[in-house]
Amino acid sequence: MISTNLLRSELRKVATTNMPLAFLAVLVVLAVTNGVAVAIGTDMDGSKTFISTGFDQQSLVAFAANALMIAGLFGAIAAAREYANNTVIATYLNTPNRPRALGAQFTAIGVGGAVLGLVGSALTIGAVALSLPLTDYGFMVSAGGVVQVIAASAWAGAAGAVLGAGIGTIVRNTGGAVAGTVLALIIAPPLIVQLASGSAPWIPGTLAVVASGIADHTSDIAAVAALGAWAIVPAIAAVWSVQRRDVV
Amino acid sequence: MAFLPRPPTPPQFQLVFDNVTKRYGDHTVVDGLSFTVEPGRVTGFLGPNGSGKSTTMKMLLDLASADHGKTTIGGRRYRDLPDPAGTVGVVLEPNAFHPGRSGRNHLRILAQAVGQPTERVDETLAEVGLSPEAARRRVGTYSLGMKQRLSLAGALLVDPPVLVLDEPANGLDPQGIRELRDLLRGRAARGHTVLVSSHLLAEVQHLVDDIVVIDEGRLMTTGPIASLTQSAAVVRTPDAQRLSDHLIAAGADVESAASEALVVTGFDLDQIGEAAHSIGVVLHELSSQTDSLEELFLALTAHPPAQSPKESVLS
Numbered sequence: 001m002i003s004t005n006l007l008r009s010e011l012r013k014v015a016t017t018n019m020p021l022a023f024l025a026v027l028v029v030l031a032v033t034n035g036v037a038v039a040i041g042t043d044m045d046g047s048k049t050f051i052s053t054g055f056d057q058q059s060l061v062a063f064a065a066n067a068l069m070i071a072g073l074f075g076a077i078a079a080a081r082e083y084a085n086n087t088v089i090a091t092y093l094n095t096p097n098r099p100r101a102l103g104a105q106f107t108a109i110g111v112g113g114a115v116l117g118l119v120g121s122a123l124t125i126g127a128v129a130l131s132l133p134l135t136d137y138g139f140m141v142s143a144g145g146v147v148q149v150i151a152a153s154a155w156a157g158a159a160g161a162v163l164g165a166g167i168g169t170i171v172r173n174t175g176g177a178v179a180g181t182v183l184a185l186i187i188a189p190p191l192i193v194q195l196a197s198g199s200a201p202w203i204p205g206t207l208a209v210v211a212s213g214i215a216d217h218t219s220d221i222a223a224v225a226a227l228g229a230w231a232i233v234p235a236i237a238a239v240w241s242v243q244r245r246d247v248v
Numbered sequence: 249m250a251f252l253p254r255p256p257t258p259p260q261f262q263l264v265f266d267n268v269t270k271r272y273g274d275h276t277v278v279d280g281l282s283f284t285v286e287p288g289r290v291t292g293f294l295g296p297n298g299s300g301k302s303t304t305m306k307m308l309l310d311l312a313s314a315d316h317g318k319t320t321i322g323g324r325r326y327r328d329l330p331d332p333a334g335t336v337g338v339v340l341e342p343n344a345f346h347p348g349r350s351g352r353n354h355l356r357i358l359a360q361a362v363g364q365p366t367e368r369v370d371e372t373l374a375e376v377g378l379s380p381e382a383a384r385r386r387v388g389t390y391s392l393g394m395k396q397r398l399s400l401a402g403a404l405l406v407d408p409p410v411l412v413l414d415e416p417a418n419g420l421d422p423q424g425i426r427e428l429r430d431l432l433r434g435r436a437a438r439g440h441t442v443l444v445s446s447h448l449l450a451e452v453q454h455l456v457d458d459i460v461v462i463d464e465g466r467l468m469t470t471g472p473i474a475s476l477t478q479s480a481a482v483v484r485t486p487d488a489q490r491l492s493d494h495l496i497a498a499g500a501d502v503e504s505a506a507s508e509a510l511v512v513t514g515f516d517l518d519q520i521g522e523a524a525h526s527i528g529v530v531l532h533e534l535s536s537q538t539d540s541l542e543e544l545f546l547a548l549t550a551h552p553p554a555q556s557p558k559e560s561v562l563s
Binding site: 005012018081086087089094096247 | 306309310311312313326327332333336338340341343344345346347348349350353356357358360361362363402
């Protein structure tokens with residue numbers, strides 16, 4: 001069982017570097033870009049059809065797929081830098097039970113990813129809402145739709161961060177961890193779909209879209225569970241590898 | 249008569265390395281290493297670069313697994329200690345910090361993990377001589393000496409009865425080295441176990457009670473530094489010939505150094521003094537002639553110079 005002290009310690013690790021601020025800056029840039037697109041962007045025919053209905057606007061502000069990728073990189077860097085900076089030594093000296101130490105670390109990084117997803121979606125919704133008065137359309141996403149978009153982003157952020165942290169712990173190298181996460185979330189899924197077309201509804205990007213309520217390839221619950229599975233598999237592999245290797 | 253309760257005896261921990269071997273591929277880094285580190289003493293762990301000191305310490309702390317043999321702290325493996333972080337304070341890597349995190353936050357993370365209050369962080373920072381202003385700065389801006397002080401603060405957070413320190417004096421200024429020496433001697437005096445590796449042999453000679461010397465992963469020697477570095481006794485007496493004959497008959501090796509001086513090996517100072525007293529010889533001097541730790545270290549770890557390819561061709 002993970003102690004509260006250990007979890008608080010890991011949360012402080014996540015919060016006491018500039019990395020979350022760097023990712024927050026990325027979220028701000030994405031939100032501003034969305035706002036500008038709403039204000040001045042048009043479809044190919046010059047119309048603003050892409051914001052003309054509540055569903056279109058929910059599609060625009062659905063941030064879960066972005067959260068998955070951004071938090072994935074966040075988790076990968078956070079975990080791999082533990083090895084790069086040798087701070088992992090103190091972690092395992094304090095908690096020689098490695099699965100327990102990793103459990104606390106992944107939980108804290110998952111919380112960090114969830115916050116990134118939540119903040120990213122809130123910023124995007126806010127930017128779009130602020131830009132819509134500059135157009136002929138008002139904000140038409142229902143309250144339930146807003147809640148679903150934010151919740152899906154937070155969950156996707158948590159899942160992406162844990163997935164990245166798992167890969168970072170296995171690879172132990174920041175560059176390799178980032179490459180591995182990009183491979184897992186962007187490059188590999190289309191290849192998997194080509195090999196097995198039935199897997200299309202279950203790749204991370206699709207699951208994030210379904211969880212945001214703008215597609216129905218699977219049920220929302222199944223999408224949420226499947227996103228969790230994408231995170232859990234590398235996390236378990238990381239625990240397995242850490243138990244079999246020297247820390248340093 | 250009232251009986252006062254005895255103050256509780258602090259727990260003491262012996263460190264045992266029992267036939268420990270570690271291999272990386274075909275390379276044997278630690279080779280059947282056995283020695284013990286006693287509580288109440290400061291033990292110096294010495295060896296050339298790459299001799300396996302750090303790896304041995306990592307095996308003790310369960311950061312690396314032994315291919316053979318075992319290491320224990322008070323009879324238990326590190327991971328089986330009820331409170332490992334509260335039992336062993338460790339300085340292992342000189343740069344085990346996130347460079348973007350402040351020194352104080354680094355310590356707060358460690359303190360939080362082991363349930364220590366924030367006040368303890370400030371106390372420990374003061375103990376190792378890091379000012380509050382320095383503690384607020386990012387570790388990436390620290391000098392090597394400041395990083396060593398921060399590492400030491402991490403090791404002392406819980407006031408552990410065992411200290412395992414790998415090159416803790418690296419980068420410290422003379423005052424810092426003196427403070428470190430006082431700290432470790434004080435710990436040993438309280439019955440704590442202190443294992444410290446260092447390349448600063450002159451400093452180690454003043455600091456440690458026992459030494460363990462390894463080379464290429466194998467034990468070269470271990471024991472009290474006083475006996476390992478004592479090579480001979482110098483005796484000055486007006487009756488040198490009679491004392492010399494008596495000592496030789498008793499089994500000592502004796503050389504005449506000057507008209508009234510003898511150099512005696514094989515007997516310690518007590519034995520020589522008693523032998524002189526037994527035959528009524530007056531002594532004007534009885535002192536030990538000691539090798540420096542550096543001489544001992546170099547003698548134990550000397551390797552024949554490798555023949556360079558050029559020399560091979562020329563020969």
